[in-house]
Amino acid sequence: MTPTVAYFANQFAAAEGHGMRRYAFELYDAITELGGAQLVPAAGWSNLAPDALSDLQTRTSLRLMKTGRKGTSLAWTLAGFPPMEWMMPDQLDVVHSVCMGYPVATRKPLVVTIHDLGPLTHPEFFSHNRPWVMERALKQAVDKAATVVAISQATADEILSLHPQAADRVRVVHSGVAERFFDEPDPAALDGLDLPPDDVPFILTAGSLNPRKNVLGVMQALRHALQDIPHHLVLAGGGGWDMEQLQQELGSSDLAARVHRLGFVSDEALRALYRRAAMYLHPSLYEGFGLTLLEAMAAGTPVVTSNRSSLPEIAGDAALLVDPTDPNAIAEAVIRLANDQGLVDTLREKGFARARSFSWNKTAQTMKEIYQDAASG
Structure with missing residues (x-):
């Protein structure tokens, strides 16, 4: 039937x-x-x-x-x-x-x-x-x-x-995970977006700027991390609610020049962002699944994510897990990944295999x- x-x-x-x-x-x-x-x-x-x-x-x-x-x-x-x-x-x-x-x-x-x-x-x-x-x-x-x-x-x-x-x-x-996230994206999908120069590595965070996505925690963590690494932060996703404190963080003088807020981006642009990013940072406070982890892994991008809700279930051993309420822990994971090519290679290999299993x-x-x-x- x-x-x-x-x-x-x-x-x-x-x-x-x-x-x-x-x-x-x-x-x-x-x-x-x-x-x-x-x-x-x-x-x-x-x-x-x-x-x-x-x-x-x-x-x-x-x-x-x-x-x-x-x-x-x-x-x-x-x-x-x-x-x-x-x-x-x-x-x-x-x-x-x-x-x-x-x-x-x-x-x-x-x-x-x-x-x-x-x-x-x-x-x-x-x-x-x-x-x-x-x-x-x-x-x-x-x-x-x-x-x-x-x-x-x-x-x-x-x-x-x-x-x-x-x-x-x-x-x-x-x-x-859709097959296209494993494929090479068209870099032209990034034309016109406010991104760092090609020789500057960046950390990607994707999703609406809502409290559960913990973008404020990301900003607080990067106050520590960006003192020790050359990376910029790229935020891809539409606006959310309860953003007053986040807006203050985004506008602070020591972070503003290294934060690129893109707003909502097309699927093609998101694929290209995953592929170009040095790492994908997703220390969410709550998720039902966390599909973006697997999409980043499919693109060969190492992932730092939260040890809460569904995220450890989805990431397995293919990501660095952190306490999302601890900015120091997030910063330490970012700095570690930025400076350890061996760890990057390991997470890329594990992440690719993990994404293939979904x-x-x-x-x-x-x-x-x-x-x-x-x-x-």
């Missing part, structure tokens, strides 16, 4: 974003290439330009819910109605909530992917937090879903700490089996 699956992800129809948007597209492409399930992407809304939206709908048969952005989330969260299959012309066998944010109203077998439960477990790291919405979505998942997919064991542990009764339906399915084909194969079980169950 080849089940037809409503592949619901608002991120699929979003104009920008890495993280869950990347997950939604990469998994869609991998399952479509693998076969064994017919995916019909769906979203409550889209902020794409009309031409881009039309192209995406032509290429993927994307369906937009008639209830719109607010109507969809409110109706499904408060009333659990109308079922999404009523708003789609397709004969569906399974509904997959790809990036759980709010409940998805359906009477079909349900699969829910949970990336993290940060708004519930670490609310201090999330702005505009509506924990009651996630609580309802989580309750629907553990009560109704045939399978609750956790993208890491760390996320699975969070789910089970709140709902241990769901243990028999929670399944860890890791994300993958493939979207493997993720897609497992998800296909989950869809088929849900459809037949």
